Amino acid sequence: MRLIIVSGRSGSGKSTALDVLEDNDFYCIDNLPAMLLPELAERTLLAAELVHPQIAVSIDARNAPNQLERFPELLAGLRERHIVCDVLYLDADDETLLKRFSETRRRHPLTNESRSLAEAIRDEKVLLSPITDLADLTIDTSHLNLYQLRDSIKLRLLDKPEPGTAFLIESFGFKRGVPVDADVVFDIRCLPNPYWKPDLRAYCGLDQPIIEYLNEQTDVEEMYADIYAYLAKWLPRFAASNRAYVTVAIGCTGGQHRSVYMAQRLGESLRQELSNVQIRHRDVVRIDEKPHA
Known part of the structure; x- marks a missing residue:
């Protein structure tokens, strides 16, 4: 079993990453509650038998803060079971994220009547710090277009000829x-x-x-x-x-x-x-x- 956990601030390219992985035979789940990671792994291992499935999940700031705080513990538990697990973290500078949300008119998941877009982008970085600190691979998407991001993910995550660094x-x-x-x-x-x-x-x-x-x-x-x-x-x-x-x-x-x-x-x-x-x-x-x- 290979598990890729995709995270990052909103607007950094997580959806694109999941699309790339899905195109390469990963079963993808968006916005998985972090606490369900152990159960997902358990059920997948039980159902896999002799095959080796590939799963990618997105875990981001839509999770409850207390679940994000437990991410290091959850990740350690997965690796203790010898599950091949990569943590991919996507990010971009604040100015780029502001521009992307302004151009697409999307609502940031953390904005509300008392929190502006700029504040939400700043606060999201703090919320995701338990994941950021444990990322195996971080990709800055500030200067990448859609095609460059797809190529970068394929090169780093999918083109490794063998295990190891x-x-x-x-x-x-x-x-x-x-x-x-x-x-x-x-x-x-x-x-x-x-x-x-x-x-x-x-x-x-x-x-x-x-x-x-x-x-x-x-x-x-x-x-x-x-x-x-x-x-x-x-x-x-x-x-x-x-x-x-x-x-x-x-x-x-x-x-x-x-x-x-x-x-x-x-x-x-x-x-x-x-x-x-x-x-x-x-x-x-x-x-x-x-x-x-």
Whole structure:
């Protein structure tokens, strides 16, 4: 049996997450009272016999506060029964959540005559803290559209080739913000920037002209060697501490050239040493795509 618990603040993308999981053969339940988790697991195990069902449930602030407070105890009980259980927590910054509710005209479940939308968003974060603290995987959806969120969930939750820690090597651009779910961040903005070469600007770090240019730079080679040595030594320590997911973020200014090159090269090298290494380029724009405004 595999159980995925989906949580997060309202407007962060929980419904999308459940849709993705349902499309991938999970039996999904929205807004499950937290206290029913043990009974759900018990009944599923009794009915499963020799098959291994996949279940996803959403537990959020619509639960009673006293039930949310007991979440750590309930989760520990599930894992004591050796149930494979992942806790996925989705969130976005307050400004983004306010904008999403304003655009959709949806009512926040915690708003009332005495609590404004902004207050509800703030209070919801406190209510969900027992779940936030135990999340195996946190995804910040502030800058993700629907399709990017679906891809991210599939990559992190569903594409793990085998049990164990899933390592994500992710490139990003500082001008769009540091990924809030990153466990380790490397800033490589000090390296030579292909953007200032007119004949290279339109390419990204996956393209051969960029690869050849950066391969020729002494600073790039030294930076790669230092980062690789650090990750090769310490990522296994993360795995040994029973971490389910670890995200390593490599950042340059725009997230198109240097960070993409470095993340791709590091990821490919680490795959020779570690299992479950995934690579993602958050902000990359290929030649045939238009840059974001």
